[in-house]
Amino acid sequence: MSLLRHIRKLNALQRLQLGVEQQRRQLSDTALKNSTLQYEKDPQPLFTDAETQRLLQSMTQLQLDKVFRKRTVADNSTETKFMTTAQLEREFDHTIEKAKKLLQMPPVVQVKQDTERIISKDPALKDFATTKYVFTDITFGLQHSQRKVVVRDVDGTLAYASLDITKRMNQLYFPLDGRKSYTPRMFSDEQLFQRCLDDNKYEFVLDRLTVQYEPYESEFHNISAKVFEHLNETKQFDLLRSTRHFGPMAFFYAWHRCIDDLLYDMIRRDYLSNAVELIALSYKLHKVPVDYKQTLNELNALQPAPDQKALAELRSYLRKPNEKGIQDEIQTAIGKSEQDFAADEISLKFIEQYIGSEHALKKVQLELAVQTLKELNLEKLQLYQGLKKAHGVQAS
Numbered sequence: 001m002s003l004l005r006h007i008r009k010l011n012a013l014q015r016l017q018l019g020v021e022q023q024r025r026q027l028s029d030t031a032l033k034n035s036t037l038q039y040e041k042d043p044q045p046l047f048t049d050a051e052t053q054r055l056l057q058s059m060t061q062l063q064l065d066k067v068f069r070k071r072t073v074a075d076n077s078t079e080t081k082f083m084t085t086a087q088l089e090r091e092f093d094h095t096i097e098k099a100k101k102l103l104q105m106p107p108v109v110q111v112k113q114d115t116e117r118i119i120s121k122d123p124a125l126k127d128f129a130t131t132k133y134v135f136t137d138i139t140f141g142l143q144h145s146q147r148k149v150v151v152r153d154v155d156g157t158l159a160y161a162s163l164d165i166t167k168r169m170n171q172l173y174f175p176l177d178g179r180k181s182y183t184p185r186m187f188s189d190e191q192l193f194q195r196c197l198d199d200n201k202y203e204f205v206l207d208r209l210t211v212q213y214e215p216y217e218s219e220f221h222n223i224s225a226k227v228f229e230h231l232n233e234t235k236q237f238d239l240l241r242s243t244r245h246f247g248p249m250a251f252f253y254a255w256h257r258c259i260d261d262l263l264y265d266m267i268r269r270d271y272l273s274n275a276v277e278l279i280a281l282s283y284k285l286h287k288v289p290v291d292y293k294q295t296l297n298e299l300n301a302l303q304p305a306p307d308q309k310a311l312a313e314l315r316s317y318l319r320k321p322n323e324k325g326i327q328d329e330i331q332t333a334i335g336k337s338e339q340d341f342a343a344d345e346i347s348l349k350f351i352e353q354y355i356g357s358e359h360a361l362k363k364v365q366l367e368l369a370v371q372t373l374k375e376l377n378l379e380k381l382q383l384y385q386g387l388k389k390a391h392g393v394q395a396s
Contacts, residue, residue, distance in 0.1 A: 036221075036222055036225035036226050036229065037225050037229065037252070037256045038221065038225065039108075039110060039111075039221070039255065041110070042109070042110035043108050043109070043110065043251070043255060044107065044108065044109040044110060046284075046285055047107065047108040047109075047248075047251055048107070051284065052251070052281065052284065055277045055278075055280060055281045055284075056105065056246075056247035056248075056250060056251060056281070057103070057247065057306065058273070058274065058277055058305070058306055059246065059247065059250050059274045059277050059278060059281075060103055060105075060241065060242060060243075060244075060246040060247050060306070061241055061242050061246075061271075061274070061306055062096075062099055062100070062103065062242065062306040062307055062309070062310045063241070063242040063310075064095070064099060064310055064313070064314070066241070066242040066243075067099045067102055067103065067242055067243075068095075068099070085318065088318065089315070092311060092314045092315060093311070095314065096307050096310055096311050096314075099307075099310070100307060102244065103242070103243070103244050104244055105244050105245075105247040105248055106210050106215055106244065106245070106248060107215050108215065108248050108251055108252075109215050109216050110216070111216060111217070111218050111221055112163065112216035112217070114162050114163045114164075116159060117159055117160040118157060118158070118159045119150065119158045119159055119160065120157075120158045121156060121157050121158075122156040122157075122158065123155075123156050124156065125152070125156035126154070126155050126156045127154065127155075128154075128156070129154060130154065131154070132151055132152060132153055132154060133151070133152040134149065134150075134151050134161065134165065134169060135149070135150050135151075135152070136148075136149045136169045136172075136173060137149070138173050138174075144166075144167075144170045144174070147166075147169075147170060148160075149161040149165060149166045149169045149170075151165065163217075167214070168181065176211065177211075178208075178211040178212075179211050179212055180212065183212075184208065184212060186205070186208065187208075187209075187212070187219070187223060193205075193223075193226075197226070197227065197230045200234065200236050200239060202227055202230075202231055202236070202239055202240055202245075203239060203240060203243055203245060205223070205227055206224065206227060206240075206245045207245075209223050209224060209227075224248070224252075225252070228249050228252045228253070231249065232253065232258065232261050232262075235261055235265060237249075237261075237262055237265045238265070238269070249262075250262065250278060250281065251281070251285075253278075254278065254281045254282040254285050255285055257282070257286070257359075258361075259278055259279070259282050260360060260361045260362040260365070260366065261362070262278060263275050263278055263279065263351075263366065264362065264365055264366055264369050266278065267351065267366065267369040267370060267373055268369050268373075270373060270376075270377075272343070272344050272347035272348060272351065272373075273299050273303060273343060273347055275347065275351055276292075276295060276296070276299060276346075276347045276350050276351065277296070279292070279350065279351065279354045280292035280293075280295070280296060282359070288359065290353075292350070295346060295347075295350045298343075298346050299343050299346060299347065302339045302340075302342055302343040302346075303339065303340070303343050326391045326393055327388075327393055330384065330387045330388060330391070330393070333387070334380055334383060334384045334387070335380070336380060336384070338384075341377070341380075341381055341384070344377055348370060348373075348374065351366075351370060352370060355367055355370065
């Protein structure tokens with residue numbers, strides 16, 4: 001009987017240990033699942049670098065139909081005007097500038113730490129009042145980051161206000177449209193936030209995030225990282241293309257060395273120059289000894305900038321059908337020009353070098369995408385050359 005009791009005791013201890021171990025694993029898995037990628041150092045110098053900005057703006061693309069699409073806003077009315085050709089040309093230029101302004105990317109900066117900054121300690125004012133006094137500089141025209149906010153504590157200490165108090169005072173005296181004095185439910189309720197992600201409302205979440213929080217706040221970093229990680233799982237990158245959030249998303253993936261899924265999407269959609277720019281950005285951020293600038297210069301010589309391409313597309317609507325030559329009609333039918341085919345050849349060579357290197361994580365998937373695109377481009381090139389030959393168009 002004593003031996004039986006001893007065996008039962010051992011079994012109970014074993015079950016207890018297994019239960020503790022299982023609970024520990026569940027907690028560990030939950031913590032891992034809830035963890036988000038963070039910037040280990042200040043990303044602002046690299047993000048605001050002129051070359052980085054050019055790469056991100058080019059990758060974002062400037063698709064006017066998406067930038068100026070109808071939204072769920074109070075006023076979606078349109079205005080009709082009669083213009084001359086010269087006035088319409090000026091309106092096109094204004095439209096491009098407005099689109100570039102709408103695509104201005106939120107800055108990627110380091111999380112600002114809240115430190116206590118004491119101005120003076122006045123023991124004579126101790127217990128003068130039972131509450132704190134907050135003094136705010138309400139000078140008109142100052143930026144929120146320039147506005148001074150100080151707090152007099154009940155013990156007489158005068159110090160600069162914390163980041164949270166400063167933000168609330170700025171919102172009190174100079175409220176921003178859409179910003180709430182409380183945390184919106186879509187950010188405080190985990191289930192509601194997850195539902196927004198599962199419904200692929202990435203742009204809506206990021207737009208609301210940009211309004212509610214400053215880029216240096218930890219909430220901004222945590223929520224945006226969760227959105228980008230979820231987006232990397234669903235592969236719905238095109239939902240953010242031609243929005244102001246595509247650049248920070250690409251920068252996030254390049255910083256954390258996880259560009260392969262976005263790279264695959266670019267290859268599959270035949271955005272080969274953007275794929276080269278994404279690889280070049282990754283090389284730049286991690287100081288990989290690869291000469292990518294020569295490839296970028298060759299592509300820039302063959303292809304126009306995004307704003308020039310969008311402006312050319314607008315101006316093409318002014319041309320009458322009989323004013324378009326057979327060369328233009330062939331390019332419109334194929335969807336590419338001779339310069340595009342030359343740029344594709346340069347891009348594919350650079351992309352294949354990346355796939356063959358140690359930096360690519362999903363080699364098989366990328367190789368298949370490249371091979372498929374090669375075959376498709378070869379068919380287009382043969383059709384392009386055949387149409388030119390059939391219509392007697394000389395090679396340029």
